[in-house]
Amino acid sequence: MTTDRKVRVRFAPSPTGPLHIGGVRTALYNYLFARQAGGELIFRIEDTDSTRFVPGAEEYIIESFRWLGIEFDEGVSFGGNHGPYRQSERRDIYKTYVDQLLAAGKAYIAFDTPEELDNKRKEVENFQYDASTRMQMRNSLTLPASEVERLIAEGNQYVVRFKIEPGRDVQVDDIIRGMVSINSSVLDDKVLYKSADQLPTYHLANIVDDHLMEVTHVIRGEEWLPSAPLHVLLYEAFGWTDTMPRFAHLPLLLKPVGNGKLSKRDGDKLGFPVFPLEWHDPKTGEVSKGYREQGYLPEAVVNFLALLGWNPGGEKEVLTMQELIQMFDLSKCSKAGARFDYVKAMWFNHQYLLQHPAMEWTPQLDKILRAEGIESTPEREAQVVEMMKQKVIEYTDNEGNKKKRNISFVSDLWPLCRFFFTAPQSYDSADKFVRKNWKAETAGEMRQLANLLSTIDNFSVEDIKAKVEPWAEQTGIRPWNAWRVALVGTGQGPDMYELSAFLGKEETLKRMEHAIESIDC
RNA sequence: GGCGCUUUCGUCUAGCGGCUAGGACACAUGCCUCUCACGCAUGGAACACGGGUUCGAUUCCCGUAGGCGCUACCA
Numbered sequence: 356m357t358t359d360r361k362v363r364v365r366f367a368p369s370p371t372g373p374l375h376i377g378g379v380r381t382a383l384y385n386y387l388f389a390r391q392a393g394g395e396l397i398f399r400i401e402d403t404d405s406t407r408f409v410p411g412a413e414e415y416i417i418e419s420f421r422w423l424g425i426e427f428d429e430g431v432s433f434g435g436n437h438g439p440y441r442q443s444e445r446r447d448i449y450k451t452y453v454d455q456l457l458a459a460g461k462a463y464i465a466f467d468t469p470e471e472l473d474n475k476r477k478e479v480e481n482f483q484y485d486a487s488t489r490m491q492m493r494n495s496l497t498l499p500a501s502e503v504e505r506l507i508a509e510g511n512q513y514v515v516r517f518k519i520e521p522g523r524d525v526q527v528d529d530i531i532r533g534m535v536s537i538n539s540s541v542l543d544d545k546v547l548y549k550s551a552d553q554l555p556t557y558h559l560a561n562i563v564d565d566h567l568m569e570v571t572h573v574i575r576g577e578e579w580l581p582s583a584p585l586h587v588l589l590y591e592a593f594g595w596t597d598t599m600p601r602f603a604h605l606p607l608l609l610k611p612v613g614n615g616k617l618s619k620r621d622g623d624k625l626g627f628p629v630f631p632l633e634w635h636d637p638k639t640g641e642v643s644k645g646y647r648e649q650g651y652l653p654e655a656v657v658n659f660l661a662l663l664g665w666n667p668g669g670e671k672e673v674l675t676m677q678e679l680i681q682m683f684d685l686s687k688c689s690k691a692g693a694r695f696d697y698v699k700a701m702w703f704n705h706q707y708l709l710q711h712p713a714m715e716w717t718p719q720l721d722k723i724l725r726a727e728g729i730e731s732t733p734e735r736e737a738q739v740v741e742m743m744k745q746k747v748i749e750y751t752d753n754e755g756n757k758k759k760r761n762i763s764f765v766s767d768l769w770p771l772c773r774f775f776f777t778a779p780q781s782y783d784s785a786d787k788f789v790r791k792n793w794k795a796e797t798a799g800e801m802r803q804l805a806n807l808l809s810t811i812d813n814f815s816v817e818d819i820k821a822k823v824e825p826w827a828e829q830t831g832i833r834p835w836n837a838w839r840v841a842l843v844g845t846g847q848g849p850d851m852y853e854l855s856a857f858l859g860k861e862e863t864l865k866r867m868e869h870a871i872e873s874i875d876c
Numbered sequence: 877g878g879c880g881c882u883u884u885c886g887u888c889u890a891g892c893g894g895c896u897a898g899g900a901c902a903c904a905u906g907c908c909u910c911u912c913a914c915g916c917a918u919g920g921a922a923c924a925c926g927g928g929u930u931c932g933a934u935u936c937c938c939g940u941a942g943g944c945g946c947u948a949c950c951a
Contacts, residue, residue, distance in 0.1 A: 368951090371950085371951075401951065406950090468949095469949065472948090480877085481947090483947085512949085514949050516949095532882090535880075541878070541879050543947080546948080548949090549949045551949070552949095556949070556950085557950075557951050577946095578944095578946070578951090579951090580880065580946080581945070581947075584880095606881090606944090607945070609943090662888070663888070668889095669890090670890085670898085670900080672899085672901090689889075691881085691943080692881095692882080693887090693889090696901070698887080698901065698902065702901055703901095761913055761914075762913095771912080771913085788911065788912085792910095834910080835910030835911075836910060837910095838910080839911055839912095840911095843911080845912085846911035846912055847913085
């Protein structure tokens with residue numbers, strides 16, 4: 356059947372808005388499958404519903420894949436010799452095939468208006484347009500040929516429906532689910548083509564395009580499983596069963612909490628993106644968060660998504676695209692829907708963040724500092740950024756696993772580093788660390804320490820330590836935590852000698868003074 | 877309602893007739909320590925239920941229940 360053909364798969368979104376993260380995963384699986392097989396990945400735009408077209412969506416989708424590192428071999432914006440790849444540009448092609456079905460008596464023309472159908476559905480419970488009802492409707496099966504011609508000539512709108520023979524068990528051989536069987540009697544005579552916009556519906560366009568584009572495997576979401584038998588029937592009707600693609604229906608992505616599939620609202624509610632890139636809705640002006648803008652690395656998103664619904668079986672989870680390509684196996688995909696665990700997505704980002712040298716974060720740090728109002732003059736800004744960069748590198752780079760910080764995003768760095776740049780404004784008495792380490796006698800002890808520090812000329816780590824250590828020894832005072840409260844405001848930061856030296860004598864004493872005067876307990 | 881798919885720790889999953897049911901995230905505890913974090917160690921935590929088949933079922937089959945999807949001139 357398809358064994359000796361070159362593997363060709365496609366990802367075919369509708370340009371009705373931003374690309375949903377579930378769509379990203381579908382595309383990723385297609386990509387992994389294609390690359391592993393040395394095959395080709397096609398990017399097709401399914402814009403057969405002219406009423407739902409959203410400007411900018413197509414560009415958004417292309418940009419998303421560019422960011423994620425998912426590359427297409429042909430399709431809209433990528434070229435190729437199976438085009439055009441935008442369905443709205445393939446009207447004539449579809450028309451030919453619709454006519455072919457009509458001529459063979461495998462489809463028929465129906466004039467029932469949407470209103471008539473609505474009424475029918477209201478009056479007849481569970482109404483379905485199929486073999487049991489089609490002879491009571493207004494279509495080319497019930498109307499004389501002359502009447503059909505007349506109605507068309509008069510400009511009445513019509514649709515072409517697929518004539519499904521009832522009572523047949525239709526088999527779909529799914530790579531993930533095995534043999535799925537549905538009786539054709541439960542299928543309705545699907546609309547294949549609408550005269551209103553001269554465009555086919557999804558089902559017809561999909562089969563025609565997959566056939567013409569020589570697609571060998573259809574890897575798509577589980578929501579398509581119920582219509583897969585219809586697609587099989589269409590391949591049969593055209594006589595294309597020999598080259599019919601193999602199907603693989605992927606489990607859906609479910610809400611992190613509650614019931615149902617993952618939606619945009621979940622992201623808004625729980626504070627995580629459901630789109631790869633930030634999206635500005637051209638109609639409402641509404642802005643939806645994107646993974647990229649939230650500070651996710653594309654590798655992290657890819658890795659996380661790849662493992663949602665598929666697992667290579669080993670114990671290694673942090674995998675590069677190359678490794679994913681090597682290990683990918685459609686038949687090992689899980690069958691049940693997967694809850695979207697954004698906490699794990701953050702963990703993956705953490706893993707990849709620490710694989711990158713901190714130097715790469717400079718632009719983002721720059722932005723954070725500016726947002727925090729750290730700059731005052733261009734010189735100071737440059738200096739501060741440089742300092743912060745140094746600190747960040749020291750503080751976060753993966754030196755022998757000793758200095759890993761618990762950060763998921765570069766932006767997490769600011770709360771962990773802010774004390775390098777700004778003095779604590781207030782001392783939070785609700786802070787456990789402050790309460791525990793600043794007692795009635797502490798102000799006096801800090802006064803002593805401040806006096807001691809003020810005698811140090813060369814304010815270096817070594818010199819500070821050389822003074823403070825013996826003093827602590829003699830007096831029995833353990834000054835570090837209170838000292839930390841004064842300089843940081845809470846229980847964070849590096850070694851106190853290091854911190855003091857970094858801040859300098861003046862700033863250190865200033866912060867201590869402020870703490871001594873303003874903390875009362 | 878009808879049809880289809882599905883069901884292992886809270887979550888993602890490994891398992892493809894015989895295992896103390898494994899890992900990761902999350903959580904908890906301990907060690908380390910001038911704090912946080914890192915690191916290390918430890919811990920709690922699952923085969924939806926009922927029937928079969930079998931010497932033996934988490935694994936195969938059938939029901940039931942739950943979950944998900946489809947049921948448009950949307951994809």
